[in-house]
Amino acid sequence: MKKNFKKVIAAALTAVMVAALFAGCGSGSSDKKEEQASSAAAVSESSAPAAASSASEASSVAEETDKPYAGQKVRVLLNAHPWQEAIEPIVSEFEEKTGIDVEITVLGEDAYWDRVNLGISSEEPPFDVFMLSPNMTGYNGYVNGWIANLDDYVYADPSYDFDDIYPYIVDGFRFPDADGSIYGIPLTMETYMLFYRKDLFAEQNIDVSKLETIDDWMAALDTIKAAYPDIAPAVIRGQDATMPDELLAAVYNNWGDRPYLAQRMFYFDEDWNTQFTDPAVKAGFETWAKLLAMGPVGATSFTWYECVNQFAAGKAATYWFDASVFASTFEDPEQSQVVGKVGYAAIPKTATGNGTTHWAWGLGITEKSPVKDAAFEFIKWGTSKEMNIYTATGTYGPVRASAWEAKSAEFGEEFCNAVDTSLNMSAPGYMYFNGAGEVTDKIIDAVVRISQGEDLDTVMEWMDQQAKEIVEKEGLKNQ
Amino acid sequence: MSTSLKRRRRLGYLYAIPSLVILVLFVIYPVIYGLRISLFDWDWVAGIDKITFVGLGNYLAIFKDPYFWNSLKNTILFAVGSLVVEFVLGLLCAMLLYKIKRGGLLFRTILIFPLTISDMVAAIMWRMMLDPSSGVVNQLLNSIGIKSVDWLGNGKVVLFSIILVEVWWMTGNITLIMLSGLQSMPVEQLECGRIDGASSWQIFRYLQWPHLRSFAESALSLRMIDLLRVFAISWAITGGGPNRASEVSQLYIYTNGLGKYLDIGYSIAMAILFSIFVLIIVAVLKRIIRIGADE
Numbered sequence: 001m002k003k004n005f006k007k008v009i010a011a012a013l014t015a016v017m018v019a020a021l022f023a024g025c026g027s028g029s030s031d032k033k034e035e036q037a038s039s040a041a042a043v044s045e046s047s048a049p050a051a052a053s054s055a056s057e058a059s060s061v062a063e064e065t066d067k068p069y070a071g072q073k074v075r076v077l078l079n080a081h082p083w084q085e086a087i088e089p090i091v092s093e094f095e096e097k098t099g100i101d102v103e104i105t106v107l108g109e110d111a112y113w114d115r116v117n118l119g120i121s122s123e124e125p126p127f128d129v130f131m132l133s134p135n136m137t138g139y140n141g142y143v144n145g146w147i148a149n150l151d152d153y154v155y156a157d158p159s160y161d162f163d164d165i166y167p168y169i170v171d172g173f174r175f176p177d178a179d180g181s182i183y184g185i186p187l188t189m190e191t192y193m194l195f196y197r198k199d200l201f202a203e204q205n206i207d208v209s210k211l212e213t214i215d216d217w218m219a220a221l222d223t224i225k226a227a228y229p230d231i232a233p234a235v236i237r238g239q240d241a242t243m244p245d246e247l248l249a250a251v252y253n254n255w256g257d258r259p260y261l262a263q264r265m266f267y268f269d270e271d272w273n274t275q276f277t278d279p280a281v282k283a284g285f286e287t288w289a290k291l292l293a294m295g296p297v298g299a300t301s302f303t304w305y306e307c308v309n310q311f312a313a314g315k316a317a318t319y320w321f322d323a324s325v326f327a328s329t330f331e332d333p334e335q336s337q338v339v340g341k342v343g344y345a346a347i348p349k350t351a352t353g354n355g356t357t358h359w360a361w362g363l364g365i366t367e368k369s370p371v372k373d374a375a376f377e378f379i380k381w382g383t384s385k386e387m388n389i390y391t392a393t394g395t396y397g398p399v400r401a402s403a404w405e406a407k408s409a410e411f412g413e414e415f416c417n418a419v420d421t422s423l424n425m426s427a428p429g430y431m432y433f434n435g436a437g438e439v440t441d442k443i444i445d446a447v448v449r450i451s452q453g454e455d456l457d458t459v460m461e462w463m464d465q466q467a468k469e470i471v472e473k474e475g476l477k478n479q
Numbered sequence: 480m481s482t483s484l485k486r487r488r489r490l491g492y493l494y495a496i497p498s499l500v501i502l503v504l505f506v507i508y509p510v511i512y513g514l515r516i517s518l519f520d521w522d523w524v525a526g527i528d529k530i531t532f533v534g535l536g537n538y539l540a541i542f543k544d545p546y547f548w549n550s551l552k553n554t555i556l557f558a559v560g561s562l563v564v565e566f567v568l569g570l571l572c573a574m575l576l577y578k579i580k581r582g583g584l585l586f587r588t589i590l591i592f593p594l595t596i597s598d599m600v601a602a603i604m605w606r607m608m609l610d611p612s613s614g615v616v617n618q619l620l621n622s623i624g625i626k627s628v629d630w631l632g633n634g635k636v637v638l639f640s641i642i643l644v645e646v647w648w649m650t651g652n653i654t655l656i657m658l659s660g661l662q663s664m665p666v667e668q669l670e671c672g673r674i675d676g677a678s679s680w681q682i683f684r685y686l687q688w689p690h691l692r693s694f695a696e697s698a699l700s701l702r703m704i705d706l707l708r709v710f711a712i713s714w715a716i717t718g719g720g721p722n723r724a725s726e727v728s729q730l731y732i733y734t735n736g737l738g739k740y741l742d743i744g745y746s747i748a749m750a751i752l753f754s755i756f757v758l759i760i761v762a763v764l765k766r767i768i769r770i771g772a773d774e
Binding site: 110114117118121136139140143144238239241296297298299300301302306309310313315434435437438441444445448449452474 | 528723
């Protein structure tokens with residue numbers, strides 16, 4: 001009996017090691033909702049004191065000045081990004097100007113999204129302002145009411161000139177409902193394009209202006225491969241959680257003018273029937289896998305970080321379907337060995353179409369933040385006309401028309417033309433629905449398998465089946 | 480029972496109350512809460528307020544989930560592979576450290592150094608070192624004429640790569656346990672053996688090993704539990720890739736839960752099932768060690 005009791009205790013202790021990881025994250029059952037609501041209110045009141053008490057101390061002075069939020073503390077969570085690198089050293093200017101105390105935490109992208117998901121879902125989010133993109137995080141935030149609606153803020157101060165931000169970028173940060181309220185303020189945009197080594201192509205007498213199609217480029221890459229055995233013909237994202245976002249550009253490049261549903265992109269029709277065996281989808285996956293197979297040793301495991309490093313170190317002749325923002329790295333002598341040697345082009349056409357996608361980073365506020373007004377002051381400053389121009393040197397992707405006008409000469413004609421052409425044939429590359437995370441993980445598996453030599457048709461049929469199962473599991477067909 | 484004995488017993492219960500409160504709050508309650516949640520469909524993407532009782536539905540779904548079983552297979556391969564290499568190397572290092580007269584402290588420090596590093600730091604460091612084109616490992620191989628190895632992108636090699644990292648990181652643990660076993664043995668026994676003409680192997684096999692067996696049992700059990708719970712090394716070095724060749728159970732559970740899909744009920748059901756597997760595997764391991772001891 002005693003022995004059995006010991007076994008039970010041992011079993012319970014072992015079980016808790018794993019189970020507690022998840023179980024301790026907060027109560028969420030419906031019967032606990034009231035309790036949650038009251039505790040949330042209590043937390044909100046009790047967590048506010050740091051801000052509230054300091055605010056009250058300062059309020060008597062602040063109300064009379066132009067620093068209404070002086071003494072409040074805004075906690076900011078940022079992804080490691082050229083925008084963050086540009087803004088962080090000058091945050092003290094904002095602090096002096098407003099009297100708001102800003103506390104910044106920076107994380108690499110792998111850890112960043114995990115921290116955001118955990119943070120915004122908690123009863124007491126550990127940050128007020130955070131970087132976000134029009135992806136599942138925004139969707140989850142919308143469904144659960146974790147992200148603040150910013151409609152009332154954006155036009156409150158006319159000098160902010162919100163309309164100067166391109167509307168098609170703002171639209172990515174609208175909640176997916178009839179009102180389409182804004183939940184994020186864009187700070188940088190990127191479109192997916194082609195980077196190539198001008199010097200290598202010139203040395204091989206390849207006239208890039210005559211390479212009109214993907215097939216033309218593939219043939220040229222064979223020449224490059226034969227001429228430069230130590231340089232990989234191409235580099236492209238592999239086992240990277242964000243790769244499916246860019247893959248949308250490769251699929252869209254084959255899709256043509258056919259309609260598709262924005263949040264499901266090319267993979268599901270209006271009845272949630274799967275479309276992974278569609279010739280355009282297959283062609284997009286095949287192109288990606290071919291380019292991945294052309295990469296350096298280990299390319300399968302590359303994230304954008306390794307891809308950028310490889311290209312900047314001169315170890316790859318082309319870099320495909322990736323973000324215009326990386327031009328800032330390639331043209332920075334401190335980070336790049338190929339400064340002045342990089343050519344920029346829009347994605348070349350295929351037999352069935354020509355298109356790419358764009359994406360954006362923005363700033364949002366947690367719904368439970370006790371200092372929303374001060375938090376928006378920070379966002380307003382960070383995305384103002386002046387700051388958008390200032391940070392553009394690092395991001396190569398400002399979101400304001402005024403900033404593009406101011407920075408075009410610095411970016412160079414070729415880059416601006418490539419971005420312009422790309423945006424003219426671009427669609428927002430955002431996919432979100434219940435189950436999208438699982439679908440994107442399966443997409444990564446499929447691309448890696450094709451690149452490692454598995455039969456395209458077999459893998460795409462497998463992918464189609466996997467997507468069907470996810471859609472059924474999530475009950476999307478019955479909605 | 481005398482009155483004073485009764486009073487002392489009551490006092491004993493009183494002293495135990497703080498520990499019991501902590502046990503209930505931080506162990507028993509989370510386990511019961513986790514067991515309860517595992518019976519619900521609680522998908523935060525659909526809405527944190529939507530929670531539906533599904534009985535054993537989550538557990539039945541796990542049995543049909545090939546990715547869970549793949550992750551369990553990877554976890555077991557990783558744990559067994561690491562444990563065998565760590566134990567052999569750890570024991571060897573302990574024997575050498577026991578024997579050497581000078582420089583013992585230096586070698587011990589070198590062996591212990593990786594233990595002072597967190598798993599995440601070790602993982603990030605090795606991710607850079609194993610980078611196929613700029614990593615120091617391939618550069619060393621190239622310098623002696625060996626072609627670069629795709630340590631992290633090749634599905635057939637990747638599990639070996641993460642075992643290598645684990646072995647580098649944790650071998651010192653086994654070394655320390657076995658060394659303390661060796662040092663706790665009376666020197667007279669070994670001297671008697673030597674006087675009776677026993678060879679080094681015979682001294683190890685018939686004198687040292689029986690003494691070390693209980694230390695080995697502890698080291699193997701503790702390391703096995705630790706190895707089965709691997710997370711950071713898989714998450715930070717490979718993200719489970721390529722094509723899930725290095726996806727371990729804890730990573731898959733995390734991805735389904737707070738890591739990505741936010742399917743909390745399902746991920747907790749997997750966590751509970753995985754805990755039971757850990758328990759079974761450790762029980763089997765202890766049984767094997769005991770059978771070895773009886774023989």
